Amino acid sequence: MARTELPDARVSPRFAGVCTFGRYPRLEDVGPAGRPVDWAIFGVPFDGGVTFRPGARFGPRAVRDASQYLKRYHLGHRVDVCEALSLTDAGDAPIKPYGIKATLDAVAAWATSLADPGTRLMAVGGDHSVAYANIRATWERRGKPKGGLALVHFDAHLDTVDAVWGESWGHASPFRRAIEDGLIDPKAMISLGVRGPLNTPTDLDFAAKAGVRLVSIDEARASGAALLAAYVKALGGREAYVTVDIDVFDPSVAPGTGTPCPGGLSANEGFALLRALRGLHLAGADVVEVLPDRDVSGMTAMLAAHVMFEVLALSAS
Ligand code: MN
Numbered sequence: 001m002a003r004t005e006l007p008d009a010r011v012s013p014r015f016a017g018v019c020t021f022g023r024y025p026r027l028e029d030v031g032p033a034g035r036p037v038d039w040a041i042f043g044v045p046f047d048g049g050v051t052f053r054p055g056a057r058f059g060p061r062a063v064r065d066a067s068q069y070l071k072r073y074h075l076g077h078r079v080d081v082c083e084a085l086s087l088t089d090a091g092d093a094p095i096k097p098y099g100i101k102a103t104l105d106a107v108a109a110w111a112t113s114l115a116d117p118g119t120r121l122m123a124v125g126g127d128h129s130v131a132y133a134n135i136r137a138t139w140e141r142r143g144k145p146k147g148g149l150a151l152v153h154f155d156a157h158l159d160t161v162d163a164v165w166g167e168s169w170g171h172a173s174p175f176r177r178a179i180e181d182g183l184i185d186p187k188a189m190i191s192l193g194v195r196g197p198l199n200t201p202t203d204l205d206f207a208a209k210a211g212v213r214l215v216s217i218d219e220a221r222a223s224g225a226a227l228l229a230a231y232v233k234a235l236g237g238r239e240a241y242v243t244v245d246i247d248v249f250d251p252s253v254a255p256g257t258g259t260p261c262p263g264g265l266s267a268n269e270g271f272a273l274l275r276a277l278r279g280l281h282l283a284g285a286d287v288v289e290v291l292p293d294r295d296v297s298g299m300t301a302m303l304a305a306h307v308m309f310e311v312l313a314l315s316a317s
């Protein structure tokens, strides 16, 4: 029996019914009496941490909608994700639209006790500030690994700014805070896709000095897959969290995002990099910064749904 029961699309069409991520069952329907859940996917409809365009609070709904056409078999990894994994949509985390830190605390507390203790968490944002909350919850649930989790970060930006407008918890700062709080190990962090104009020549200094492996967009394109395969090998089974800011992709394929930057990855380049992580022991993940109002075609949310599927397939393979 498949670990995740999907509605039969030949009986119940993909465009009918109540939306859940990937058409996976709701957490209340896999219930305490059900099988242990491998991954709980949840929305974090929050964009109080943005520095430019708002609107990512509508991301989770758009990604749910766009994920209805996800099927179950991953051709690259040759794995049926629903056979291999028990997946659920855990709904949306509790958020406080007027407070960043209040939201992160509420989301982290909620996520820490979600589903079974061994269940991995995938957060769908929301702006990138919400990654901090899911990383904190993941770190706690995975037994507070000493020195912090390893981290694979896809983004046009580094998100290690100390503060913007006096605010320390916005979407420019989640990895600065997570490093400071010992939730992630900067020496086991790799950040791919950074590009575009910076504010100052010293913008990358904090991460570089902390030991983060910075991979520019050109380097990611030229040799990212080999770098990631070597990174996975070097981790030697240590668990890593994967965070994907949709703006790592080029605005031509992901226009619906808050701080777009031309010159990013094509969809296929991004998928190839994610597939190069094969063998990674996943601790948790997020996909963030989808801003559907800026994308009448819905292709940004569709891309995010497929990124979600790529991460689940990695976990299943
Ligand atoms: Mn980001």
Ligand code: MN
Pocket (backbone or CB within 6 Å): 155, 156, 157, 245, 247, 248, 259
């Ligand atoms: Mn970004």
